[in-house]
Amino acid sequence: MRILFVEDESALSDAAVPVLVAGGFTVDVVDTLADAMSAESVFPYDAVLLDRHLPDGDGLHLLRDLRKRKRHMPVIVMSAVRADLADRIHGLEGGADDYMVKPLVPTELYARLKAVLRRPGQLEDAELHLGGLSYDTVCRQVRIDGEAVSLARRETDVLECLVRAAGRVVSRGYLEEAIYGFNEDVSNNAIDVSMHRLRCILKSRSARVQIETVRGLGYILREAPAHV
Template identity: 40%
Template sequence: MRILLVEDDRQLAEGLKQSLKMEGFAVDLVENGKDALHATVVAECDMVILDLGLPDIDGIDVLKTIRKQKKTIPVLVLTARDSTQDKILGLDYGADDYLVKPFEPSELFARLRVFERRLGTASSSLIEIGQVCLDTASHSVVLDGEQVDASRREYMVLKALMENSGRIQSREQLESKLYEWGEEIASNVIEVHIHNLRKKLPPQFIKTIRGVGYSVNKA
């Protein structure tokens, strides 16, 4: 999953970005409302983490505009504004969730997993297809009860495929879930990840739809 993080506190933003990457998210960071609104139009993202105290545009106005642009993208407000009225205002203007700073990262990650389940096909942190079980809470892959040794990017590719089981994911779609703006991407990087995963998973678990992309069929 690809997150747009809108946060003007550079130290907090960089720390949060690294933590989210460790949780298996691709993260694009902007520091003001203008760039946030531009990003939601031109860039592909699956969810937004939005600070309200931005230097140029109030976060509530950013939220209202996002809702006009993309009515269904999940938005989690992450802010120091902790009054009941602020929370009501944020939720009324379209936030899907509201978390007050300071916060426990584990709570933020749990709330983002709820967004992931809503966007994908899983109803819990466990996604089980055939002999393969992927746990989005522990970032682990298990095959027939045995842990599979997968790199972070291999895990992210497999998660994207299993969350969208029965639906074809193009190379471009998979790249967008793994890499951030400005990262150099080798032309065959997805093919390499798929090749490595196939050596660790049952034969034909990941199918190639020639000229289109890849898919994992529902069990």
């Protein structure tokens, strides 16, 4: 899952991002309202962590804009300047899924994020299935024929993209955008390496799914044909 972290306090984002990344999230960090609106306009984030007191305005402007455009991803508002009860209520009534008062503990922020992603309105596609493969998008748990399979973070990221689009071609460009944050360097063969490892794991587990390469277009995850 990819999240947008809108925060101008580098100490907070520097402390929180490693915790979020370790939990399986791809994180894009921006520090102004304008950059947040620009980022959100080009990528469908799964959640937003939103500071209220930004250099160029109140983060609630972004929240109201998201809800006006029927963008229903979870938004956690963070605030130190406007931390009284009335403002917290105002933020929640404005469409926030949670409201946290600074200073924040990164592990609590991670836990709150996981909690809002587990809510009923967010669970429509929480568990995805294809053949004997199942993938829990919240817990990032992979199972093949009911047995848990341990994957490295990047292989899990690739699998999530493929299983969400099962039966459709996923381009290399989309994989790179979905898996790597704005500030991450991506080697030319990074996707190839992750794809090779994932294919080896699926084959070793006799998974009834297969990853096909569509030359010039990308990759597609299909249910493997039954052997007669």
